[in-house]
Structures are given as C-alpha cells and as structure tokens.
Amino acid sequence: MSRALFIRGANDAYVAPFNLREGQPGEILIDVACVGLCGSDLHYYKDGGIGSAVVKEPFVPGHEFGGYLCEDFDDLGLAKGSLVAVDPNRACGHCEYCEKGYANLCPNVEFIGAPPFNGAMTERIWVPSSQIVPLPDNFTPLEAVMLEPLGVAIHAVDLAKPKLLERVALVGCGPIGLLILQVLKAAGAGEILAVDPLQHRRDMAGQLGAARTGTSVDDIREWTDRAGAPLVIEATNSPLGFRDAVVAAKIGGRIVLVGIPDGDTYTLPAAEARRRGLKIKFARRMGEVYPRAIELVAGGKVDVTSLVTHQVGLDEAPDTFRNHADNVPGYIKSLIYPKGFSKLGG
Structure with missing residues (x-):
C-alpha cells in the first residue's frame, strides 16, 4: 500500500496509508519523483481552504510535480520510465471560456491537488494523458516540478506586458515572486525594485538581479521620490498585498495581482486606487505556457534550482508545512x- 501526506483541516497535516484508486480510460499512471510545496498548499494547511475549495475531508495536496511513466505512452513517443511534467489543470474544453482560449478560467476545471481532487504528495498518481508534458532528456525531477510555478510567473508577466527597460516594483519575493523577477528580466524589463519582509527572500532577490531590495512599499516610495512605479506585480500571501501594490503604483499605473491572501480577503482603502486611476489585473493559474517554461530553464534564462532550499522525504513533510x-x-x-529524497532532484 502507498503512503501520502493528507491535509485534514487547518494546521492538520499527517502521513498515512493511501489506497490508489483505479485508473480511468484516458489516464496514465505516474511514479511521482518529487512534488513542490506551493503557496496554495499552505493556504489549505493554514486556512482549511481557498474560497469555495474547502477541505471537507482528508485529501492529498500537491499540483507541482514530475514523475516517471509507468508504461509506454505511444501518443507522444515516450517510453516507460521517461521523466515527465504534468499540467494539473484539466479544463472542460467546451465552456465559453475554454472556447475563447481561457482554459485557466474554466469554471468546470478538475485541478489535481485542489479539493476534492487528490494531488501528488503520494507515491503514484493517475493523471489524464492529455496533461502529460514531455521534457528534454537532461531535465531533472527538480526542474520538472518547477515548470508549473514558472508557468504561473510567465502568465503573470504576459498579463503585465512590461515595456522595454520599464521600471517595475515587485511586492513579495517568495518562490512565485522570485520567478516573476527572472521572467521580467528575460522579457526586457528595466530596474526591478523588490520588497519582502523576510531577509532571506530579499537576499535571494538581490542575487537574482533585483536592482534594489527592501522590507516594504515605503522603500519603493522612497526610491521613486514618492511617485511610485508604472508597473507593480504583487505576489504575496498578505491581506494587505492589494493595498501595498496600490501604494507602490504610480498615477495611471498598472497592477497585476498574483498572490492569494491569507483568509481569502483583501484590505484596501478605495480612494488610494481610485485617485491613481490604476489599471488592475488578477492572475489565475496559467495559459499554454509549458513550451516557454521549458525553453527558459533549458536555456539558462531562469534559475529554478537556487530557489529550492529544502528537499525532504514524505515523513518530514508535515514539519516542512509547519x-x-x-x-x-x-x-x-x-x-x-514521496519515495525518499534523491540527489537526482538537485
């Protein structure tokens, strides 16, 4: 019998035996190599849900993962044992949003690792074969996992449309923020002003190319002579993230909100945003971005390895969540x- 990490409710994660369900037509079995602990997994752990996706019974999280095919996949010419990534978003394909090319906004989505759909923090998982992403031969499991959060970053920058050499304020330097920083640089953005309350995240932002790093949006205001930045990307888990992005923005500026706030609620003085006449976009998941994500990693334009600070086995996962x-x-x-830490991931 397999084992898995379960979330039962707020602040309740544990490892227990897991009965793998039967496969369905059109699915393929994956041996999970490794899986990322995402910010949304933390929301399920800390808050017991995100919006309508509520943990009503124990479920297995994990949507950022790579693994090995348990059988040949002739449709893509992949042999048993091939390392693949998996797009966790299974859109319906026939609603008006899917038909317009917005599969990331599909209201009928079945998302691996979002309740009630079990995810990949287990040893094996059945996934729709249509969501298999083939990888270059030299990719590692770590790189396979990091393609999904990198895809979120690419989608955010697509929405932001940074102008060549434009100054950008980045609010939040967690994994998604640090990936956004690198994609912004690859897209030709100018000076990137990055803020985060945690020193080790600020240090990493500096290493990855932020022009300046600080603790709060007050620093951004100071660096811009209180004018703000023309483009702000927010990637925090704070209920004040929206407010901070507004305060960091220049009059007539643009904001892209990527983060999910703790408690699923923003706190925002309306006048601050209204008086600036801001253009605001919300990012949700990603579009068809995996080919670009693979190219950015393979070409060395985005460093995903340095963001991974901890690699653990399943038994250590509950402590890692905490x-x-x-x-x-x-x-x-x-x-x-799930089957034990392997140096192949690093």
Whole structure:
C-alpha cells in the first residue's frame, strides 16, 4: 500500500496509508519523483481552504510535480520510465471560456491537488494523458516540478506586458515572486525594485538581479521620490498585498495581482486606487505556457534550482508545512520526495 501526506483541516497535516484508486480510460499512471510545496498548499494547511475549495475531508495536496511513466505512452513517443511534467489543470474544453482560449478560467476545471481532487504528495498518481508534458532528456525531477510555478510567473508577466527597460516594483519575493523577477528580466524589463519582509527572500532577490531590495512599499516610495512605479506585480500571501501594490503604483499605473491572501480577503482603502486611476489585473493559474517554461530553464534564462532550499522525504513533510507556515528563516521552496529524497532532484 502507498503512503501520502493528507491535509485534514487547518494546521492538520499527517502521513498515512493511501489506497490508489483505479485508473480511468484516458489516464496514465505516474511514479511521482518529487512534488513542490506551493503557496496554495499552505493556504489549505493554514486556512482549511481557498474560497469555495474547502477541505471537507482528508485529501492529498500537491499540483507541482514530475514523475516517471509507468508504461509506454505511444501518443507522444515516450517510453516507460521517461521523466515527465504534468499540467494539473484539466479544463472542460467546451465552456465559453475554454472556447475563447481561457482554459485557466474554466469554471468546470478538475485541478489535481485542489479539493476534492487528490494531488501528488503520494507515491503514484493517475493523471489524464492529455496533461502529460514531455521534457528534454537532461531535465531533472527538480526542474520538472518547477515548470508549473514558472508557468504561473510567465502568465503573470504576459498579463503585465512590461515595456522595454520599464521600471517595475515587485511586492513579495517568495518562490512565485522570485520567478516573476527572472521572467521580467528575460522579457526586457528595466530596474526591478523588490520588497519582502523576510531577509532571506530579499537576499535571494538581490542575487537574482533585483536592482534594489527592501522590507516594504515605503522603500519603493522612497526610491521613486514618492511617485511610485508604472508597473507593480504583487505576489504575496498578505491581506494587505492589494493595498501595498496600490501604494507602490504610480498615477495611471498598472497592477497585476498574483498572490492569494491569507483568509481569502483583501484590505484596501478605495480612494488610494481610485485617485491613481490604476489599471488592475488578477492572475489565475496559467495559459499554454509549458513550451516557454521549458525553453527558459533549458536555456539558462531562469534559475529554478537556487530557489529550492529544502528537499525532504514524505515523513518530514508535515514539519516542512509547519516551518513554511511559521516563516522559518531560510525556507523559500521545498520539494517533497514521496519515495525518499534523491540527489537526482538537485
């Protein structure tokens, strides 16, 4: 019998035996190599849900993952044992949003690792074969996992449409924020002003190319002579993230909100946004971005490896959830290896 990490409710994660369900037509079995602990997984852990996706009974999280095919996949010419990534978003394909090319906004989505759909923090998982993403031969499991959060970052920058050499304020330097920072640089953005309350995240932002790093939007205001930045991307888990993005924005500026706030609620003085006449976009998941994500990693334009600060086995996963929830210094991105940590991931 397999084992898995379960979330039963707020602040309740544990490892227990897991009965793998039967496969369905059109599915393929994956041996999970490793899986990322995402910010949304932390929301399920800390809050017991995100909006309408509520943990009503124990479920297995994990939507950022890579693994090995348990059988040949002739449709893509992949042999048993091939390392693949998996797009966790299974849109319906026939609603008006899917037909317009917005599969990331599909209201009928079945998303791996979002309740009630079990995710990949287990040893094996059945996935729709249509969601298999083939990888270059030299990719590692770590790189396979990081393609999904990198895809979120690419989608955010697509929405932001940074102008060549435009100054950008980045509010939040967690894994998604740090990936956004690198995609912004690859897209030709100019000076990137990054803020985060945690020192180790600021240090990483500086290493990855932020022009300036600080603790809060007050720093951005100071650096811009209180004018603000023409483009602000927010990637925090704070209920004040929307407010902070507004305060960091220039009059007539643009904001892209990527983060999910704790408690699923924003706090925002309306006048601050209204008087600036801001253009505001919300990012949700991603579009068809995997080919670009693979190219950015393969070409060395985005460094995903340095973001991974911890790699653990399944038994250590509950403590790892707690450490991330408590903002323990040094934690940026953790990967969980359901069958035991392997140096192949690093």
